[in-house]
Amino acid sequence: MLSKVLTTLFLSMACAVPVAAAGLAAPEGRVLLTVSGAIGAMNAEDAARFDRAMLEALEWREVETFTSFTEGPQVFAGPTLASLLDAVQADGGTLTVTALNDYAVTFPAEMASEHAVLLAMDHSGRPMRIREKGPIWIVFPLSEAEAASAPFDNQMVWQLAKIHVGP
DSSP, X not given: OHHHXXXXXXXXXXXXXXXXXXXOOOOSSOEEEEEEESBSOOSBTTEEEEEHHHHHTSOEEEEEEOOTTSSSOEEEEEEBHXXXXXXXXXXXXXXXXXXXXXXXXXXXXXXXXXXXXXXXXXXXXXXXXXXXXXXXXXXXXXXXXXXXXXXXXXXXXXXXXXXXXXX
16 A cells, blocks of 8 residues: 555656656646646646746737738737747657637647737737637737738637647
């Protein structure tokens, strides 16, 4: 009986060490985003789950930009996609991003830093709600002329719920 208890204790501690070593705390609030796939830092079985506070702790930026989905310049704020990928120790070449309604698109992971992609969580100083394309909207900062040609409309997924890092 004692050996069974010690074995269970050892296994539970052994399983906890990689998560603690990765330095990714467990979410305390409602989970807004789940990252899975080729990642080195996790706080759940085979995934990293983030609440708002955890996302706010990443590299947070505010940008004024244009989109083909909105009128005029818009102010968005949120963590950079690159900082999220760093936090989960992403080791893959593609990102499959999935919305709450299961809309999904795949694009190269390098686009995150090449285009200063933002995981917009605030719009005009207020947290984004689901009916306002929130709680997370992938935003590529664009000039008015760039937005008119809609170069990243497929990748600008709103109501973002999941990111899968692939090969």
